[in-house]
Amino acid sequence: MSEEVIVSYLASAIRLSVPLLLAALGILFMSRSGILNIGMEGMVLIGALSGVVGAYYFGSAAAGVGFAVVVTGLVGLLFGFLVITTGADQVVIGTALNLFGLGITTVFGRSLLGMGQEAVRVNGIPSLRIPLLSDIPYVGEALFDQNVLAYASYLLVPAAAFVFYKTNWGLRVRAVGENPLAADTLGVRVHRIWYICCLIGGMLAGVAGCSLSLGILNQFTENMVAGRGFIALSAVIFGKWTPLGTMGASLLFGGADALQLRFQSFGIKIPYQFMLMFPYLLTMVALAWFSGKSKQPAATAAAYKSLADRNG
Amino acid sequence: MSEARSVNEKAERWVKAVVEVLFYAGAVLVALLAGGLVMAAAGVSPLEAYRLIWDGAAGDANSVKETLVKATPLLFAGLCYTFAYRSGLFNIGAEGQIYIGAMTGTMAALYVPGLPGFAHLPLCIAAGAAGGAVWAGIAGALKIFKGASEIINTIMLNYMGIYLVSYMVTGPMKDPSGTLPQSARLPESALLAKLFDSRLHYGFVLAVALAVILYIVLNRTVWGYEIRSVGFNKQATKVMGIPVSRNMLLVMMVSGAIAGIGGYVEIAGVQNRLFQNFSPGYGYDGIAVALVGGAHPLGNIGSAILFGGLRSGANAMQRMTGTSTSLVYVIQATIIVLVVCNRYWFGGWKRRLIASLAARFGGDSRPEELRAVQAARETALNVNKGEGSR
Numbered sequence: 160m161s162e163e164v165i166v167s168y169l170a171s172a173i174r175l176s177v178p179l180l181l182a183a184l185g186i187l188f189m190s191r192s193g194i195l196n197i198g199m200e201g202m203v204l205i206g207a208l209s210g211v212v213g214a215y216y217f218g219s220a221a222a223g224v225g226f227a228v229v230v231t232g233l234v235g236l237l238f239g240f241l242v243i244t245t246g247a248d249q250v251v252i253g254t255a256l257n258l259f260g261l262g263i264t265t266v267f268g269r270s271l272l273g274m275g276q277e278a279v280r281v282n283g284i285p286s287l288r289i290p291l292l293s294d295i296p297y298v299g300e301a302l303f304d305q306n307v308l309a310y311a312s313y314l315l316v317p318a319a320a321f322v323f324y325k326t327n328w329g330l331r332v333r334a335v336g337e338n339p340l341a342a343d344t345l346g347v348r349v350h351r352i353w354y355i356c357c358l359i360g361g362m363l364a365g366v367a368g369c370s371l372s373l374g375i376l377n378q379f380t381e382n383m384v385a386g387r388g389f390i391a392l393s394a395v396i397f398g399k400w401t402p403l404g405t406m407g408a409s410l411l412f413g414g415a416d417a418l419q420l421r422f423q424s425f426g427i428k429i430p431y432q433f434m435l436m437f438p439y440l441l442t443m444v445a446l447a448w449f450s451g452k453s454k455q456p457a458a459t460a461a462a463y464k465s466l467a468d469r470n471g
Numbered sequence: 472m473s474e475a476r477s478v479n480e481k482a483e484r485w486v487k488a489v490v491e492v493l494f495y496a497g498a499v500l501v502a503l504l505a506g507g508l509v510m511a512a513a514g515v516s517p518l519e520a521y522r523l524i525w526d527g528a529a530g531d532a533n534s535v536k537e538t539l540v541k542a543t544p545l546l547f548a549g550l551c552y553t554f555a556y557r558s559g560l561f562n563i564g565a566e567g568q569i570y571i572g573a574m575t576g577t578m579a580a581l582y583v584p585g586l587p588g589f590a591h592l593p594l595c596i597a598a599g600a601a602g603g604a605v606w607a608g609i610a611g612a613l614k615i616f617k618g619a620s621e622i623i624n625t626i627m628l629n630y631m632g633i634y635l636v637s638y639m640v641t642g643p644m645k646d647p648s649g650t651l652p653q654s655a656r657l658p659e660s661a662l663l664a665k666l667f668d669s670r671l672h673y674g675f676v677l678a679v680a681l682a683v684i685l686y687i688v689l690n691r692t693v694w695g696y697e698i699r700s701v702g703f704n705k706q707a708t709k710v711m712g713i714p715v716s717r718n719m720l721l722v723m724m725v726s727g728a729i730a731g732i733g734g735y736v737e738i739a740g741v742q743n744r745l746f747q748n749f750s751p752g753y754g755y756d757g758i759a760v761a762l763v764g765g766a767h768p769l770g771n772i773g774s775a776i777l778f779g780g781l782r783s784g785a786n787a788m789q790r791m792t793g794t795s796t797s798l799v800y801v802i803q804a805t806i807i808v809l810v811v812c813n814r815y816w817f818g819g820w821k822r823r824l825i826a827s828l829a830a831r832f833g834g835d836s837r838p839e840e841l842r843a844v845q846a847a848r849e850t851a852l853n854v855n856k857g858e859g860s861r
Contacts, residue, residue: 197622241808241812245812245815245816246815247808247811247812247815248811250561250622251762251807251811252807252808252811254561254563254758254807255803255804255807255808255811256804258755258758258759258800258801258803258804258807259800259801259804259805261797261800262509262797262798262799262800262801262802262803262804263509263800263801265795265797265800266509266510266513266794266795266797266798266801267509267512267513269513269793269794269795270513270514270515270794271513381797385630386626386627386630389623389626389627392623393620393623396620396623430638430641430642432634432635432637432638432641433634433638435630435634436630436631436634436635439627439628439630439631440627440631442623442627443613443619443623443624443627443628446613446617446619446620446623446624447613447617447619448617
């Protein structure tokens, strides 16, 4: 196998991991605070569409990302309202959000951007080659010849770790995720933490969607997320609810996705449908392997009415 | 308490049922409004679109039959979700189980020759059920043995099931005499007979019968009691000596079998061949069908017909206006949110309405306060999420 094949494989593995990592970090924020977001798939789809719509109407990829972040941030708050204030079942609301995302992006995708051959293409996020670092053999080009969102996702991992483990707020988030009542009695404002985490999760979903639509394809196609929202969810579980672990899992699943595209050039002859199954199969295997061994935040998906709101 | 209640118990039950039905009708109406807003924003006249949807769904005898044709797989999918939901499991995998059931059923239809219809068709249906049961059983087994989320696994299995069928119809099961990626035509002995000389077939009757059977199993058998108990409180159920893990696995498999039958019925009743993407997301529609049906097997019948009409109407709309049928998903999502949030948003309001109506029609002798307290207590006792339309 030549160096060229390996470098191009690594580069595409990283490129395909970025949306997963961004979505998974969004889920991680929600999940550490105890909110189970099954609806990430729908959120990322909405982000992917809004990114292209924003880039098309405002004329730049950066504006597209900004627009997407605003839209999915609002979607995150709406999700928050339904599960936090209303206390509705998080799995059911997440499922509804997935249906909503699929429906609304398909309808608006067609009416705003056209479909098929005539679909609008926009200028994607330019890639940025970092001098010196990108000259490292093999990994240099794969890691440091990517677009801005990829670099942002690298930086978000240590940033998230810092927030969770070194700041007061991060401690509060983790405390709420383990036991909202205990946190509340200590004066932590549980609902506010949850809303902020939903907002962060939603905004990261928007960036994740843009990294797919503006970062890879430069257009929106129907149902383009294709299960990545769910794969991101299992990346969080596989990564044991830590930022670093989540990154590792995202790289693994992104690598599987890139491998799936390259089976043929690697000389592996199996029907293409089985290649397409590979990332999903790996997700199931990883989930089965790790589910028993890692422990989710104790208060996952628990509804909680804050003490201040209770009567008497 | 019972002597005070007996006077108006019957009236209260009726009032409750009527208010619930009205509430669901209201939720559907609001969701249609939301869909209309989306259409307006997408540049389509909602009135025109809804007229097309109505004509396509219920305009004449033929469109009504077409609605029932579409309602059939939706009812199977809804029952699949309902059955798992009642025992606290989330089977989001009806779509994959429909595909696998259709595949295994078609295998039995094509590769077990020479049987008469009365033996062949049941065999094929059983094969479809087995396929769906195995596919859902994988997620069930991973759940109980490995603690892996059945939600994620059933979704992953959806993608894998769809790709597996795609492989089978382009490879091993491809019609040898044709060029299209589809299986050979099913023999007559494996097909479902048509009703009233139309596209409507006996699958609809089968689905309704299955709904009734599931109602009886859930509400009138010991096993039904056990699995509802698992859904209500796993620890307590275990303490009572009911095997929780075994029941969870069984429920997943039965739930998958229901979807599997639905998959084969779609092939044997409508398509007559297995091919790629024959289901436009019936499995996902099933979630909305189940929730709007109050997670009650008989309630599913009504909501399946509603969503069947929406689907067949939306097909007509897509042909005429080019607006994607995916609009249906927006409407479904809105209905789900309204239904799921109803206890919070409308619970107190509904309780008061029921209490005052029951008093008017049932001649309740209880003082106002006692009535309210008892009603509140009853709601508090019934928070079991599966008990939506008791």
